[in-house]
Amino acid sequence: MTHVNSTATRIVYPKVHQVNKTWSYRSAKAKGNVSYADPYFWLEGDASNPGIQSFIKDQSKVTDQYMQGCRGKATIIKSIKDASNYDQYGRMSLVTSNKGNTSFYLYSFFGSEGQAPIWYIASIAEFQNAKKNAFEKPAGKPFLDETLLSSDGSASIVLWSVSPDGSTFGYLLANSESAGSWYFRKFDSPLLTAKTFPAAGEGRLKDTFQSSIDMISWIPDQKGIFYLTSSDSSGGTNTDLGYKVRYHALRTDNANDLTVFDSKDELRQD
Incomplete structure (x- = not known):
């Protein structure tokens, strides 16, 4: 027999503000325009809007009131946590070298309690041994703790790339202070x-540049990198505004980076 939450019968749903908003679209079937009302369009605005904040609080209050009448609430919460809290391994890659150096595995490890990932380096033997034991513990040794990439711990690695000789780790960083910068x-x-907590952490190389959310390309001797950025200097990393292919020579100031191709120049030629 299904248990009915008696609390639900006592819930009074809050009134939601409506606006006089309509949309109109061309319709071949109707041989003209078709319009429809969208009275809750205002909820698509900025979440910091006082009206939207009030709506969220009212809806949360209704949810909390309903959940108070759920007899199995604690059991449900525990089952969800048990099913969700487990160690995760991601972004695994076998790093090889064009100089014949020893290959190794690089990967990130997420603990069962939702901590920020820690990157590990493991030899092939260490990785295969951990695999045989169902990765009961991370293989190899830790290399980078993402919580140390910024002062508030909000930084995260979005993309990464290893130099052709396997010696240098490049990472595209995003955090509360900036986004789209490679280190x-x-x-x-x-x-x-x-x-201390400089951008991208202590001990990194001085090289850095802003780029679109896209991969970089190393030249074979790993002395330089090609990357994409917006043609409009005020456009940040949004390459929809037009893009440039630029070249950065390692150990140099990115202000001296060369523009190899500019899509706006190409469009002007057309």
Whole structure:
């Protein structure tokens, strides 16, 4: 027999403000325009709007009131947590070298309690041994703790790329302060403890540049990198505004980066 939450019968749903908003679209079937009302369009506005904030609070209050009458609430919450809290391994890659250096595995590890990921380096033997044991514990040794990439711990690695010789780790960083910036560090310069919190963490190389959310391309001798950025300097990393292909030579100031191709120049030629 299904249990009916008696609390639901006592819930009074809050009134929601409506606006006089309509949309009109051309319709071949109707041989003209078709219009429809969208009275709750205002809810698509900025979440900081006082009216939207009030709506969220009212809806949350209704949900809380309903959940108070759920006899199995604690059991449901526990089952969801048990099903969701487990160790996760991601972004695994076998790093090889064009110089014949020893290959190794690079991957990120997410703990069962939802901590920020820690990147690990493992030899092939260490990785295969951990695989046989169903990864009961991370293989190899930790290399980078993402909580140390910014002062507030909000930074996260969006994309990453390893130099052709397997010596340098490049990572596209996004956080509460900035987004779309690439940084670099040597694999022999791990980030596991920190006393200060410069952008992208202590011990990184000085090289940095803003780029679109896209991969970079190393040249074979790993002395330089090609990357994409917006043609409009005020457009941030939005390449929909037109894009440039630029070249950055490692160990140089990115202000000296060369523009190899500009889509706006190409359009002007047409």
